[in-house]
Structures are given as C-alpha cells and as structure tokens.
Amino acid sequence: MARLNATELAQRLGRQAEAVCRYYLSNGRKQGNYWQVGDVRNTPGRSLFVRLTGSASGKGAVGKWTDAASSEHGDLLDVIRETLGLVDFADVAEEARRFLSLPRPEPEPPTRRSRTPPAPSGSSEAARRLWRMTEPLTGSVAETYLRGRGITDLRGTGNLRFHPNCYWRPKDDGPTETWRALIAAVTDLDGKITGAHRTWLMCDGSGKAPLDPPRKAMGDLLGNAVRFGLAEDVVAAGEGIETILSLRQAVPMVPMLSALSAGHLAAVLFPPHLRRLYIVRDNDPAGDAARDSLVDRAIEAGIEAITLSPMLGDFNDDLVSFGLEALRAQIRVQIAPEDVSRFMSRAQ
Numbered sequence: 001m002a003r004l005n006a007t008e009l010a011q012r013l014g015r016q017a018e019a020v021c022r023y024y025l026s027n028g029r030k031q032g033n034y035w036q037v038g039d040v041r042n043t044p045g046r047s048l049f050v051r052l053t054g055s056a057s058g059k060g061a062v063g064k065w066t067d068a069a070s071s072e073h074g075d076l077l078d079v080i081r082e083t084l085g086l087v088d089f090a091d092v093a094e095e096a097r098r099f100l101s102l103p104r105p106e107p108e109p110p111t112r113r114s115r116t117p118p119a120p121s122g123s124s125e126a127a128r129r130l131w132r133m134t135e136p137l138t139g140s141v142a143e144t145y146l147r148g149r150g151i152t153d154l155r156g157t158g159n160l161r162f163h164p165n166c167y168w169r170p171k172d173d174g175p176t177e178t179w180r181a182l183i184a185a186v187t188d189l190d191g192k193i194t195g196a197h198r199t200w201l202m203c204d205g206s207g208k209a210p211l212d213p214p215r216k217a218m219g220d221l222l223g224n225a226v227r228f229g230l231a232e233d234v235v236a237a238g239e240g241i242e243t244i245l246s247l248r249q250a251v252p253m254v255p256m257l258s259a260l261s262a263g264h265l266a267a268v269l270f271p272p273h274l275r276r277l278y279i280v281r282d283n284d285p286a287g288d289a290a291r292d293s294l295v296d297r298a299i300e301a302g303i304e305a306i307t308l309s310p311m312l313g314d315f316n317d318d319l320v321s322f323g324l325e326a327l328r329a330q331i332r333v334q335i336a337p338e339d340v341s342r343f344m345s346r347a348q
Helices: 006-014 017-024 076-084 089-100 124-132 141-148 241-250 262-266 285-300 315-322 324-332 337-344
Strands: 029-031 034-037 048-051 065-067 160-168 177-187 193-201 215-219 226-228 234-238 256-258 276-280 304-308
Touching: 006 017, 006 076, 006 089, 017 034, 017 048, 017 076, 065 076, 076 089, 076 160, 124 160, 124 177, 124 193, 124 215, 141 160, 141 177, 141 193, 160 193, 177 226, 226 241, 234 241, 241 256, 241 276, 241 315, 241 324, 262 285, 276 285, 285 304, 315 324, 324 337
Parallel strands: 234 256, 234 276, 276 304
Antiparallel strands: 029 034, 034 048, 048 065, 160 177, 177 193, 193 215, 226 256
C-alpha cells in the first residue's frame, strides 16, 4: 500500500470522527454535531469541541477541534498524538493505520534513514526517553502537589520534572490511562540517568491520582537513586521522594538521595568519599530492616552511620503534622554536633 501523508490520514480519520472520539477521548460525550471533552489529553470536562460533521478539508472540516480554554486546535492525528503521548509522526501514523485497519505501508527504501526503534518497555533507555518528554517543575501541577505536602523550598531539585500526559498501565489487561505526573530521574554515582520514577497526580495537583498503584519506577534502580545535591563526605539516604524532600526543608545544605523503596535503600551504592551516612528511617518493619542492612554495610566500609527517625510514619508526616520549625528542632538533636554548625546554621 502507498504511504499516506498526514492530510490523507486525517481525512480518513474524519470519516469515522465519532468512533475516533469515543475511542481516544473516552471521557467526553456527544453534544449535537460535536464531541465535547476537557482537553485533547482526554481530561474530563467541556472546553474542547471536536467537529463530527463538516467538509473533508478546510477550516470547518470534520475532525477539527478547538479548546476554548487554551486556544489549542488541531485535527484527529493530534488527538492520537496527545492522548497516547507519542512523539514521532511515524508512531502517530502507525497508530492511525491500526485504528483504521489499514495495511502496513511498503517498507522505506534502504537509502532513507529509518526512525529510532522503540525502547524496550521498562528499560533505562525508555526512562531516558520519558525524561526527555518532561517539562519544568516550576509552575506545574507537580509543584502544586509538592507544596500541598509542605515542600515549598524546591531549590536544587533539577532531577524532578513534570509530565502532562503520562501513561499508566494496570497490572491486568485493563485500558491504559493518561494522567499528569511528577517524574524523578534516577541516576548512578556518575550522574547518568538509569531510571525514572513516576507519581501520577490529580489534575489539580491536590493529591495522587486514584490509581493502584499511583507510583511506579522503571529502569536500572539497584544501587542507584534520585539525588539532591552533590554528594561529598556527608549524605542522607532514605526511601521516598517526599520523605527526603521534607528533610531537605530543615537541612537543605545536606546532600540527600531517595532510593525509592526499603529494598533499594538497603542496596544503595556509597559515594567514593563518604565518611558519614545519615539513614533516613521510615517508621515501619521494612524501614527497620533497611536501616539494619545499611548500618552493617556502612560499618564494613568504614563509614559512620547515624539513623534519623521520624515521630510519625515518615518525615513528610512530621512536616505536615507539626510544621517546619518542629521538624528542625527534631533533626537538630539527632545529627552530629559538628553538622549542626556546618549545615543547620545556614538553614535558618
């Protein structure tokens, strides 16, 4: 079959405009001659209108859409691209052909450069490609989410970004969904991205999305971590991102890392010049086991290990429940005296 261009594919999709909308914009509904939904990323709402009737091409063509809230506009190929989070047109066109049940096009001549092959699902390369599709944290729904958890000082968080339309796939054969997400880059000791962590969020950033689970990691995680600050002789290591960011509100000058889970915390690799390790403990059996394992490894490596313990479940619980000043007072009596003057005097 001859390779169809974008205009031809859009027109073929337009002939099945309502079916396209029901499939890719499933959170909307038909209103007269339009399909109405929140936005082109399939958010529930009523600001985006897709024409279900009209001419084959031109300004009022069937399949054309406009978002009254954002002034965005496009065609049904754009709907496919945005709802599935695709980047390359070749991937969008392939999905359109699949929907239309069209035969695959003839192979491209070998003299032409083929597109980059898909990265294996869950691989480090897939994590790096996801990272390249993210947006800055500042001003995003992800920033709103963190501020709602009491995390307001976001200096030095360049490895946290925002994705407006991140895939979430259930464990069973249920449909893939798209949600806004906080994306964290997992790096090795040399700063190379080896993985990514996703926290899916409510559309307004008021909390995590109602998914099970609302967090997933991908890539090469063992020994690696989400890092905040340049590790030198002192490092604080814990499990969750919000836990570590909460501790940074009290002692922002201490380099820290989030290993993302108790199991990965126990196996985290030590920076080469580390002499004192603060183990940021979660108050549960898994947290105790990770602490004990990490203490043994630190002692064997000749590194001093000091445990920092929360009053509640973790330090984010403490920050939200008791406030920043109470958290600072709590940390002050747990860290080494020389680190109080080195780090905490500059945190006030």
